[in-house]
Amino acid sequence: MQGLSLSITVDLEDWYHIPSVCGSPFSVYDGVDDFFSRWRHRYDYLSEPTARVLDLLDEFGVTATFFIVADLLNHYPDLVERVVERGHEIACHGLDHSCKIHPGTREPLISCSEFEERTLLAKEMLEGVSGEEVIGYRAPNVLVAGWMLDSLEEIGFKYDSSVCVNSLYNKTDSNLQGVFSHPYHPKGSLLEPGEGRSFVEFPWSYLDVFGFKIPSSGGPMLRFLGSSIIAMGLQQSMSRGHTVFYFHPLDISLEHFPKVGRGRPFYWAVKGKVVEKRIGTILRKFQHVRKITLKEAYLESKGQLVIDG
DSSP: OOSOEEEEEEEEOOGGGSTTTBSSTTOSBSSHHHHHHHOOSOOOOSHHHHHHHHHHHHHTTOOOEEEEOTTHHHHSTTHHHHHHHTTOEEEEOOSSOOOSBOTTTOOBSSOHHHHHHHHHHHHHHHHHHHSSOOOEEOOGGGOBOHHHHHHHHHTTOOEEOOOOOOSSOOOBSSOOTTOOSSOBOBOTTSSSBOSSOOOEEOOOOEEEETTEEEEOSBTHHHHHHOHHHHHHHHHHHHHHSOEEEEEOGGGGOOSOOOSOOSSOTTTTSSOTHHHHHHHHHHHHHTTTSEEOOHHHHHHHHTTTOOOOO
């Protein structure tokens, strides 16, 4: 790739998908099916902020990559269709956003065969709506392992964007030795860079301050750290190679979510208009940087990736 380039990505999920509510070893509900069998109140806090996100992207002329939890198709009529109609790339964020590895031990919570079966179903569901092949994946809660990439490649995915190198936390089963913020080809069954493989990992950006790496790709860090640090990290990461910015429509929701969930009492303490303004600040600051979807980045980068940092 020539010059600076950036992918704007959106994780499309609702409030009950977070691990304190559904789909983790410590959640209130075993999963989304359990949630919907027992929940008797309003659940849709996603449609309204998603409509505003689509308008915001239109305002800045951005075509984004939407990582979508496939079971939204069962509960949100026409929501994903609206994303498709606006011309954005559709990618997969799992079938129901459940954790695939344990948040603490990083041991598998699901077998390879079950992971492949459920993820292939999600892929096919999303392809049925988009009318195009879905080639990208982002792990729910970005808990990702090398064996998962092998399975993704086996069932037809071309890239993943889940790895976040930083000095605060590691949500993978790897030490990420040799991983930076630019795209790379992972070794088989591992997350470290290798050669001889077409599958691509698009890791997240970070801000390196005297060797301390601050996660700066967006999401919760955009809510907690503000736009200045995120912008500095994106700028620095783009100097290394193509990089990724992401957020959730829930980040700009103006409503209070149901008080359900174990732990993370301050997870949504900052959101709404203040975060919407921060997203606008980022998009405005990088308005003249070339923006491409991750599918376009994958197609451009075939055979051109830099492995060494």
